[in-house]
Amino acid sequence: MSTTNDEIILKIENVNRIYNDGDTETEALSDINLEIKKGEFISIIGASGCGKTTLLRLIAGLDKPQSGDLYLYDEKIKGADPKRGYVFQNGGLYEWLTVEQNIAAGLKARHVYKKEKHRIPNYVEMMGLNGFENVFIHQISGGMAQRVAIARSLINNPEVLLLDEPMGALDNFTRAALQDKILEIKAKKNITMILVTHDIDEALYLSDRIIIMTPRPGKISEIIDVKMNHPRNRNGVDYVELRKKLLEKFHLASEVKEPEYTI
Ligand SMILES: Nc1ncnc2c1ncn2[C@@H]1O[C@H](COP(=O)(O)OP(=O)(O)O)[C@@H](O)[C@H]1O
Numbered sequence: 281m282s283t284t285n286d287e288i289i290l291k292i293e294n295v296n297r298i299y300n301d302g303d304t305e306t307e308a309l310s311d312i313n314l315e316i317k318k319g320e321f322i323s324i325i326g327a328s329g330c331g332k333t334t335l336l337r338l339i340a341g342l343d344k345p346q347s348g349d350l351y352l353y354d355e356k357i358k359g360a361d362p363k364r365g366y367v368f369q370n371g372g373l374y375e376w377l378t379v380e381q382n383i384a385a386g387l388k389a390r391h392v393y394k395k396e397k398h399r400i401p402n403y404v405e406m407m408g409l410n411g412f413e414n415v416f417i418h419q420i421s422g423g424m425a426q427r428v429a430i431a432r433s434l435i436n437n438p439e440v441l442l443l444d445e446p447m448g449a450l451d452n453f454t455r456a457a458l459q460d461k462i463l464e465i466k467a468k469k470n471i472t473m474i475l476v477t478h479d480i481d482e483a484l485y486l487s488d489r490i491i492i493m494t495p496r497p498g499k500i501s502e503i504i505d506v507k508m509n510h511p512r513n514r515n516g517v518d519y520v521e522l523r524k525k526l527l528e529k530f531h532l533a534s535e536v537k538e539p540e541y542t543i
């Protein structure tokens with residue numbers, strides 16, 4: 281069941297982002313308009329180079345548009361803020377620190393480490409990292425590293441969690457487990473989540489809405505509502521039907537092999 285109400289948490293108005301790289305000019309985002317409701321799960325899909333990461337970076341406040349504005353509630357987004365947590369594609373963890381020290385880095389970034397370090401075990405527990413607190417990042421698996429990266433963001437109680445292909449490099453089993461973990465956290469904390477993924481099935485399994493983008497210039501071409509209750513059955517009639525529709529939109533229907541998840 282969706283946990284959204286009608287309150288708009290994020291507003292993106294007429295946003296344009298052009299990269300000027302010497303003599304090449306790339307229109308990474310052109311006239312993007314979008315409103316996202318509190319507690320919504322949004323997935324963004326689209327070919328490589330269509331501006332997905334650029335859009336997430338703008339929402340995170342790590343980059344600025346040439347024109348247009350972004351708002352969290354009614355506050356203009358002007359820079360990075362832990363209220364908008366960002367999980368990088370490669371995790372962006374400190375390889376030379378332990379699991380616990382990486383999660384602590386979230387608190388240190390807000391200068392509240394001493395006051396709030398007692399909360400770390402909750403997040404270790406939540407992300408299933410018990411027993412690995414003192415293990416170094418370079419010694420753990422990719423799936424576990426992504427859970428550390430998510431814990432590091434979550435400990436700052438974000439209003440919005442931005443996830444840039446966090447499951448791209450994981451095997452199917454680990455990916456499915458992390459998808460369920462993300463849904464569990466979302467249900468518990470009602471965090472608004474925006475996920476960039478290249479996996480249509482992942483978008484379908486997780487999202488309230490799927491945003492399809494197209495490149496050169498980066499634009500939103502379509503927004504698809506997914507109105508199925510959770511947990512979703514990957515082999516359910518509605519699910520399979522919508523999956524087919526999505527694939528057709530990508531002109532991929534003819535290339536479909538076996539479904540990625542067979543249960
Ligand atoms: N820092 C940058 N400088 C120049 N061009 C960039 C930069 N970042 C991204 N681009 C270009 O902008 C377009 C959108 O990139 P990006 O947002 O990374 O797309 P996606 O995440 O959908 O693959 C691409 O054509 C990319 O090459």
Ligand SMILES: [Mg+2]
Nearest residue numbers: 332333334444
């Ligand atoms: Mg990207």
